[in-house]
Amino acid sequence: MKIRKRNARPDIPGTFLIELGWNVLQDNPDAMKISTIGSRSLNLYYFYNIELPIGGGRFELMPGFGVGLDRYKFDDDITLTESNGSNGVVSIDTLDLDDVSKSMLVANYFDIPVELRFYANPNDKRRSFKVGVGFKAGIRFSSHTKIKYEDDGDAIKNKNKRSFGLNRFRYGVTGRIGIGGFNVFYYQSLSDLFESGEGPLESTATNITVGLSFTGF
DSSP states (O other), rough: OOOOOOOOOOOSEEEEEEEEEEEEEOOOOGGEETTTTEEEEEEEEEEEEEOOGGGGGGEEEEEEEEEEEEEEEEESSEEEEEEEEEEEEEGGGGOOOSSSEEEEEEEEEEEEEEEEESSOOTTOOTEEEEEEEEEEEEEEEEEEEEEEEEEEEEEEEEEEEOOOOSEEEEEEEEEEEEEEEEEEEEEOOOOEEEEEEGGGOEEEEEEEEEEEEEOOO
16 A cells, blocks of 8 residues: 655745734724724745844844735725825815725835744744744835725726825834744834825824734744
């Protein structure tokens, strides 16, 4: 009887992480309230694992890099505008669009996360219970508003690529807890979403992101 051997898992250095989260805005104006369910975040990060010479191999320092893709879905039928260097909020009704199903702000970043991670079982880190705390800084590389509506039965997506007073840089603290390749993560922004005096309705706002993360390798 021939026994099949399982292919060994590729020994790729580091960790590839996929994070799926939901965004919450703090201190944003009532006219810019967002729907948490529709305001999602997708982060794709690569971390390099550096075992620290303390705790019998239980601690690792993990510097990384990747992209963070944030969406903020507005509760009301509004969108953001930018005209003559001034940023504002307008009702979609004034745009003469029919059957609007979605209006959101999109902001995409290049991120550099750093995490200090503790493993309960250093001999089997791939399956171990783990806790991590860290810091993340990023630079915005694109942003736009998106309105989804129907026109004579056709689904139309209208994108307006502008900065809308968004802060060019972001930074904040992170936390993670989980077992094996499955984790719950948390991000608290310490920087304002919009630049001071530049945001719509003079908004600054900060965001919290909570979600699930999965290890690719």
